Amino acid sequence: MRTQVGIIGAGPAGLFLAHLLHRAGIGSVILESRSREDVEGTVRAGVLEHWVVGLMNELGLGERMMREGHFHTGISLQWNGERHHVDIQELTDGKRVAVYPQHEVLKDLIAGRLADGGTIIFGVSGTTIRGVDTDAPAIDFRRAPDGAVETLACDYVVGADGFHGPGRQTIPSAHRTEYQKIYPFGWLGILTHAPLSWHELIYANQHDGFALMSTRTPDVQRMYIQCDPADDIAAWSDARILDALHARLDIGDGWTLHEGPIFQKGIIPLRSFVCEPMQYGRLFIAGDAAHIVPPTGAKGLNLAVADVLVLSRALEARYKRNIRDGLDRYRDRLRAAHPLRRSRPGADLADRGAPAGRELCRAAVRLSQSPCQIAARSQSASQDRGR
Ligand code: RFL
Numbered sequence: 167m168r169t170q171v172g173i174i175g176a177g178p179a180g181l182f183l184a185h186l187l188h189r190a191g192i193g194s195v196i197l198e199s200r201s202r203e204d205v206e207g208t209v210r211a212g213v214l215e216h217w218v219v220g221l222m223n224e225l226g227l228g229e230r231m232m233r234e235g236h237f238h239t240g241i242s243l244q245w246n247g248e249r250h251h252v253d254i255q256e257l258t259d260g261k262r263v264a265v266y267p268q269h270e271v272l273k274d275l276i277a278g279r280l281a282d283g284g285t286i287i288f289g290v291s292g293t294t295i296r297g298v299d300t301d302a303p304a305i306d307f308r309r310a311p312d313g314a315v316e317t318l319a320c321d322y323v324v325g326a327d328g329f330h331g332p333g334r335q336t337i338p339s340a341h342r343t344e345y346q347k348i349y350p351f352g353w354l355g356i357l358t359h360a361p362l363s364w365h366e367l368i369y370a371n372q373h374d375g376f377a378l379m380s381t382r383t384p385d386v387q388r389m390y391i392q393c394d395p396a397d398d399i400a401a402w403s404d405a406r407i408l409d410a411l412h413a414r415l416d417i418g419d420g421w422t423l424h425e426g427p428i429f430q431k432g433i434i435p436l437r438s439f440v441c442e443p444m445q446y447g448r449l450f451i452a453g454d455a456a457h458i459v460p461p462t463g464a465k466g467l468n469l470a471v472a473d474v475l476v477l478s479r480a481l482e483a484r485y486k487r488n489i490r491d492g493l494d495r496y497r498d499r500l501r502a503a504h505p506l507r508r509s510r511p512g513a514d515l516a517d518r519g520a521p522a523g524r525e526l527c528r529a530a531v532r533l534s535q536s537p538c539q540i541a542a543r544s545q546s547a548s549q550d551r552g553r
Pocket of ligand 1: 174175176177178179180197198199200205210211212213214268290293326327328329330331332355434452453454455461463464465466467468469470
C-alpha cells in the first residue's frame with residue numbers, strides 16, 4: 167500500500183491532520199491500534215477552544231457540535247469561600263469555548279473521513295516505523311495479531327500516536343531530548359450521571375485542596391479533586407469523594423452540587439513533558455507524542471490540533487510549491503515556546519512549585535498562538551475573497 171503521508175494514531179492529532187491534508191489535496195492513510203468502538207467510546211477531554219470550533223466548522227464537521235455542544239462564555243474561580251466570575255467572552259472580544267466531548271469530536275472526524283473515501287485501518291498491531299532517514303520511509307503493521315505483515319510506503323510518517331506510541335521512540339535517543347516535570351499532587355477524576363450543577367466550570371481552591379467542577383454533557387459531569395498521587399483509588403469510596411467535593415465546592419450561599427451515581431473514577435498523576443526535536447528525517451511527531459500538559463488547563467487536545475494545523479500548512483507548501491521552510495521550522499516548534507525546554511534535560515522539577523506552573527500556562531498559550539493567527543488569516547482571506 168502507498169500513500170503520501172502515513173499517519174499513526176486516530177486521535178485528535180491524526181484525524182484532524184488527515185482532514186487538513188485531504189482539504190489540501192494530499193493523500194494519507196491512518197493506522198490505529200484500537201478498534202473504532204474503543205476510540206469512539208473513550209471519554210477524555212471536553213473543552214474546545216474558540217479557534218478549534220472554527221476549524222471544525224471550516225472543515226464541514228461542526229454541524230453536530232453546534233447542535234449538541236454547550237458554549238461557555240466564562241469560568242468561576244472560588245477561594246476564601248467566595249465565587250468570582252471571569253467573563254471570558256467580554257475579555258476576549260466575543261470568544262467562547264465549546265464543551266463537546268473528545269470522543270464525540272472523534273466520531274465526527276472518523277465519519278467525515280470515511281465519507282470522503284479516506285482510509286483508517288483500525289485494530290492494527292506491530293506498528294514499526296522504518297527508513298525515516300531515507301527518501302523511502304515505511305510503516306510495517308499487521309491487521310490482526312496473527313496476520314501477515316503489511317507495509318504502508320509513504321513520503322512522510324507522522325507519529326500522532328499519543329504519549330506511549332512508537333513515533334517518538336523512533337527518533338534515535340542520541341538525537342532526542344526529553345524534559346519532564348512531575349507534580350507533587352494528583353487529580354482524582356470522576357464521571358458521574360448527574361444533571362449540571364452550574365452553568366460554567368468552577369475552579370475552587372480550598373484549605374484541604376483544589377477541586378474542579380467540569381461537565382461533558384447535560385447528564386454526565388466530570389469532577390476532579392486534588393489528592394496524593396500515591397493514594398490508592400480503593401481508599402476513595404464514592405461517599406468520601408462526594409464529601410470532599412461538597413467540602414471544596416460549597417460556599418454556604420445555598421448553592422449545592424447535584425449528586426448522581428459515579429460510573430468511572432481514577433487517579434491521574436500530573437506531569438508536563440516535552441520532547442525535542444519534533445522531527446527526525448521524514449518523521450514528524452504531533453500532539454501527546456511530543457508534549458503533555460496536565461489536564462488542569464484543558465489544553466492537550468487543542469495543542470494537538472495546533473500542531474497538525476501548522477504541520478499541514480508546512481506539508482502543503484512542500485507538495486504544492488516545493489518549499490521546505492515550514493517543515494524545518496516544525497522541527498523546533500517547541501524550542502522557544504516551552505519553558506521545560508529551557509530546564510535540565512530529564513529533570514523532575516517538582517520542587518520548583520507554582521512559578522513553573524505559571525510558565526507552563528504561558529507556554530501553552532504561546533504554542534497555540536500560531537494556529538490562531540493562521541486561522542484568523544485564513545478567515546480574513548476568505549472574507550476578502552467574498553467581498
Ligand atoms: P491520543 O488521543 O492519545 O491519540 C493517539 C492515538 O494513537 C493510537 N496509537 C497507536 N496506533 C497505532 N499503532 C500504535 N503503535 C499506536 N500507539 C498508540 C492510540 O490508540 C490513540 O488512539 O493523542 P493525540 O491525538 O495527540 O491527542 C491528545 C489528546 O487526546 C489529549 O491531549 C487530551 O485528551 C488531553 N486532555 C484534555 N485536553 C483538552 O484540550 N481539554 C480537556 O478538557 C482535556 N481533558 C485530557 C483531559 C486528558 C485526560 N487524560 C485521560 C490523559 C482529561 C483527561 C482525564
